Amino acid sequence: MITDPIADCLTRIRNGCLAKKDIIYIQYSNIKKNILNILLEQGFIVNYKLTKNKIIKVYLKYIYPKKHSVIKYIKRISKPSxxxxxxxxxxxxxxxxxxxxxxxxSKGIITDKLARKNKIGGEIICYIY
Structure with a gap:
């Protein structure tokens, strides 16, 4: 049983980037899908797809020829505790x-820039660069 599914998702992405995997698999939830959608829009991942058995297939993005990951740092900030x-x-x-x-x-999961523009605060889920 996973107590923090968002931290598990971010850890799978971090470990997949460090191991230079092309594809990783994450258990489905709406929050994870929204986070992956932001990562896709911002150019941190290539794509993601939802399979039939509720697993998300995430295609990680690299800079070639040395296969350096686009994601250098990903950290969970707000924890359940x-x-x-x-x-x-x-x-x-x-x-x-x-x-x-x-x-x-309250308007959904968004980036800090969009939240600043719309003047909305909220819970800080994670940092990525």
């Missing part, structure tokens, strides 16, 4: 704006 919330004015800037923070708001 300690939630981290932030107002729109105090949202973190990851790597001075080069990275992204994924925020869970």
């Amino acid at each position: 300690l939630r981290k919330y932030s107002r729109s004015k105090n949202l973190p800037r990851v790597l001075n704006g080069l990275g992204i923070a994924i925020i869970s708001t």
Whole structure:
């Protein structure tokens, strides 16, 4: 039994990048799908597909010829034991704006830049760059 499925998803992505895997598999949930959708829009992964037995197939992105991962850093911030919330004015800037923070708001799961633009705060899920 997994106590923190989002942390498990991020750890699978991190470990897959370190092991230079092309495809990783993640158990399906709507939150994970929304996080992967943001990663796809921001260019951190190539694609993802939902299989019939509710498993997400994630295609990781690399820079060739040496096969360096596009994702250098991915970290869970708000944990079940300690939630981290932030107002729109105090949202973190990851790597001075080069990275992204994924925020869970009342309008759904969005990036920190979009949350700042719409002036919405929320729970800080993770940092990625």
